[in-house]
Amino acid sequence: MQVAKFSISLPQPLLTFVESYRESHACKSRSQVIEKALELLREQELEEAYGQAADEIDAAWDVTVADGLADEAW
Numbered sequence: 023m024q025v026a027k028f029s030i031s032l033p034q035p036l037l038t039f040v041e042s043y044r045e046s047h048a049c050k051s052r053s054q055v056i057e058k059a060l061e062l063l064r065e066q067e068l069e070e071a072y073g074q075a076a077d078e079i080d081a082a083w084d085v086t087v088a089d090g091l092a093d094e095a096w
Contacts, residue, residue, distance in 0.1 A: 030056075 032040070040055045049055050 040052050043049065044052055044055050047055075049058070
């Protein structure tokens with residue numbers, strides 16, 4: 023996987039957490055901790071998007087779509 027290097031600034035309490043997490047979870051680097059955090063954030067965003075999409079499903083449409091097609095042979 024190709025990676026890009028960049029710099030970030032964090033408040034000291036967050037940096038302390040990153041370092042503590044790295045040590046307690048045997049992460050190789052701070053970057054690995056940040057990568058894991060970003061992956062979790064992306065998953066959370068996707069879950070929210072899927073939840074919103076599921077809320078938009080119209081149950082009446084599902085019934086209508088299949089109406090009369092169950093007995094037909096294709």
